[in-house]
Amino acid sequence: MRRFTTAHARLHLLQYVEMCERRTLYFDTDSIIYVCGDSDIPLPTGNTLGCLTSELEEGEHIVEFCATGTKSYSYITNKEHAVCKVKGFTLTRSAEQVINFHTMRDLLTVPGPQVLPVRYPFNIRRLKRALEIDAVPMVKKFKPTYTGKQVADTATWVSTPYGYDMALL
Secondary structure, eight states, X not given: OHHHHHHHHHHHHHHHHHXXXXXXXXXXXXXXXXXXXXXXXXXXXXXXXTOBOOSSOTTXXXXXXXXXXXXXXXXXXXXXXXXXXXXXXXOOHHHHHHXXXXXXXXXXXXXXXXXXXXXXXXXXXXXXXXXXEEEEEEEEEEOOOOTTEEEEETTTTEEEETTOOGGGO
Protein backbone atom coordinates (compact mmCIF):
# COMPACT_ATOMS: atom_id res chain seq x y z
CA MET A 1 0.00 0.00 0.00
CA ARG A 2 2.87 2.36 0.81
CA ARG A 3 4.39 1.92 -2.66
CA PHE A 4 1.04 2.60 -4.30
CA THR A 5 0.63 5.81 -2.31
CA THR A 6 4.17 6.95 -3.15
CA ALA A 7 3.70 6.17 -6.85
CA HIS A 8 0.39 8.04 -6.89
CA ALA A 9 1.99 11.07 -5.19
CA ARG A 10 4.80 11.10 -7.75
CA LEU A 11 2.32 10.99 -10.63
CA HIS A 12 0.42 13.86 -9.02
CA LEU A 13 3.64 15.89 -8.76
CA LEU A 14 4.50 15.03 -12.37
CA GLN A 15 1.34 16.84 -13.49
CA TYR A 16 2.71 20.04 -11.96
CA VAL A 17 6.15 19.48 -13.50
CA GLU A 18 4.51 19.11 -16.92
CA MET A 19 2.51 22.31 -16.32
CA CYS A 20 5.77 24.20 -15.72
CA GLU A 21 7.50 22.59 -18.72
CA ARG A 22 10.94 24.19 -19.22
CA ARG A 23 10.47 26.49 -16.21
CA THR A 24 11.17 23.56 -13.86
CA LEU A 25 14.58 23.92 -12.20
CA TYR A 26 14.41 20.97 -9.81
CA PHE A 27 12.00 18.33 -8.58
CA ASP A 28 12.15 15.15 -6.55
CA THR A 29 9.62 12.92 -4.82
CA ASP A 30 8.03 15.67 -2.74
CA SER A 31 9.04 19.07 -4.08
CA ILE A 32 9.28 21.22 -7.17
CA ILE A 33 11.24 24.43 -7.73
CA TYR A 34 10.33 26.37 -10.84
CA VAL A 35 10.72 29.79 -12.45
CA CYS A 36 7.63 31.99 -12.28
CA GLY A 37 7.98 35.25 -14.19
CA ASP A 38 5.71 38.28 -13.90
CA SER A 39 3.51 37.06 -16.77
CA ASP A 40 3.38 33.44 -15.50
CA ILE A 41 0.58 32.09 -13.35
CA PRO A 42 1.99 30.41 -10.22
CA LEU A 43 1.00 26.85 -9.41
CA PRO A 44 -2.02 26.70 -7.07
CA THR A 45 -1.31 26.08 -3.38
CA GLY A 46 -3.53 24.97 -0.53
CA ASN A 47 -3.65 23.34 2.89
CA THR A 48 -5.48 20.12 2.07
CA LEU A 49 -4.21 16.70 1.04
CA GLY A 50 -2.97 16.70 -2.54
CA CYS A 51 -2.37 20.45 -2.67
CA LEU A 52 1.00 22.10 -3.06
CA THR A 53 2.36 24.18 -0.18
CA SER A 54 4.99 26.89 -0.33
CA GLU A 55 8.01 26.89 1.97
CA LEU A 56 8.43 30.61 1.30
CA GLU A 57 6.81 33.44 3.21
CA GLU A 58 4.28 35.77 1.60
CA GLY A 59 6.09 38.09 -0.82
CA GLU A 60 9.27 36.01 -0.71
CA HIS A 61 10.80 34.45 -3.81
CA ILE A 62 14.00 32.68 -4.76
CA VAL A 63 16.64 34.84 -6.46
CA GLU A 64 19.47 32.27 -6.72
CA PHE A 65 19.24 28.48 -6.85
CA CYS A 66 21.64 25.59 -7.35
CA ALA A 67 21.32 21.82 -7.10
CA THR A 68 24.21 19.39 -6.83
CA GLY A 69 22.09 16.27 -7.16
CA THR A 70 18.96 14.56 -5.91
CA LYS A 71 17.79 15.98 -2.58
CA SER A 72 20.83 18.26 -2.56
CA TYR A 73 19.99 21.88 -3.28
CA SER A 74 20.31 25.39 -1.94
CA TYR A 75 18.74 28.76 -2.60
CA ILE A 76 18.76 32.39 -1.49
CA THR A 77 15.56 34.45 -1.35
CA ASN A 78 14.88 38.13 -1.98
CA LYS A 79 14.78 38.54 1.83
CA GLU A 80 18.36 37.16 2.02
CA HIS A 81 17.14 33.95 3.64
CA ALA A 82 19.49 31.07 2.72
CA VAL A 83 18.22 27.48 2.65
CA CYS A 84 20.43 24.44 2.17
CA LYS A 85 19.09 20.87 2.01
CA VAL A 86 21.46 17.94 1.66
CA LYS A 87 20.49 14.29 2.02
CA GLY A 88 22.87 12.26 4.18
CA PHE A 89 24.45 15.19 6.02
CA THR A 90 23.48 16.66 9.36
CA LEU A 91 23.87 20.39 8.82
CA THR A 92 25.38 21.42 12.14
CA ARG A 93 26.85 24.89 12.53
CA SER A 94 30.31 23.62 11.55
CA ALA A 95 28.92 21.59 8.63
CA GLU A 96 27.08 24.68 7.35
CA GLN A 97 30.44 26.45 7.14
CA VAL A 98 31.47 23.79 4.59
CA ILE A 99 28.17 23.05 2.82
CA ASN A 100 26.17 26.16 1.96
CA PHE A 101 24.80 27.93 -1.09
CA HIS A 102 28.12 29.51 -2.05
CA THR A 103 30.19 26.33 -1.74
CA MET A 104 27.57 24.30 -3.63
CA ARG A 105 27.52 26.88 -6.42
CA ASP A 106 31.34 26.93 -6.52
CA LEU A 107 31.44 23.14 -6.88
CA LEU A 108 29.44 23.54 -10.08
CA THR A 109 31.04 26.67 -11.53
CA VAL A 110 34.67 26.89 -10.37
CA PRO A 111 37.23 24.46 -11.80
CA GLY A 112 39.04 22.45 -9.16
CA PRO A 113 38.38 19.74 -6.61
CA GLN A 114 34.80 18.50 -6.64
CA VAL A 115 34.82 17.20 -3.06
CA LEU A 116 34.22 19.00 0.24
CA PRO A 117 35.35 17.19 3.41
CA VAL A 118 32.85 17.69 6.26
CA ARG A 119 34.25 16.97 9.70
CA TYR A 120 32.03 15.78 12.52
CA PRO A 121 33.97 15.76 15.81
CA PHE A 122 31.52 13.43 17.55
CA ASN A 123 29.89 10.66 15.56
CA ILE A 124 27.99 8.25 17.77
CA ARG A 125 28.47 4.60 16.88
CA ARG A 126 27.43 1.38 18.54
CA LEU A 127 30.03 -1.24 19.40
CA LYS A 128 28.08 -4.47 18.91
CA ARG A 129 30.38 -6.89 20.70
CA ALA A 130 30.92 -4.71 23.77
CA LEU A 131 27.30 -3.45 23.79
CA GLU A 132 28.56 0.09 24.21
CA ILE A 133 28.14 3.42 22.51
CA ASP A 134 31.18 5.45 21.51
CA ALA A 135 31.71 8.93 20.05
CA VAL A 136 34.44 9.14 17.43
CA PRO A 137 35.45 11.80 14.90
CA MET A 138 34.24 11.27 11.35
CA VAL A 139 34.84 12.88 7.95
CA LYS A 140 32.18 12.64 5.24
CA LYS A 141 32.81 13.73 1.66
CA PHE A 142 30.27 15.96 -0.08
CA LYS A 143 30.32 16.10 -3.88
CA PRO A 144 27.90 16.71 -6.74
CA THR A 145 26.04 13.54 -7.71
CA TYR A 146 24.17 13.07 -10.94
CA THR A 147 23.49 9.33 -10.72
CA GLY A 148 21.03 8.21 -13.37
CA LYS A 149 21.28 11.48 -15.25
CA GLN A 150 23.24 12.88 -18.13
CA VAL A 151 24.47 16.46 -18.11
CA ALA A 152 23.11 18.07 -21.27
CA ASP A 153 25.00 21.36 -20.95
CA THR A 154 28.10 21.75 -18.77
CA ALA A 155 27.81 25.55 -18.84
CA THR A 156 24.38 25.51 -17.18
CA TRP A 157 24.43 22.00 -15.65
CA VAL A 158 21.09 21.16 -17.25
CA SER A 159 20.61 17.44 -16.71
CA THR A 160 18.14 14.91 -18.07
CA PRO A 161 17.45 11.25 -17.26
CA TYR A 162 19.37 8.69 -19.31
CA GLY A 163 17.39 7.82 -22.42
CA TYR A 164 15.91 11.32 -22.73
CA ASP A 165 16.00 12.65 -26.29
CA MET A 166 18.46 15.56 -26.14
CA ALA A 167 16.93 17.01 -29.33
CA LEU A 168 13.85 17.89 -27.27
CA LEU A 169 15.87 20.42 -25.30
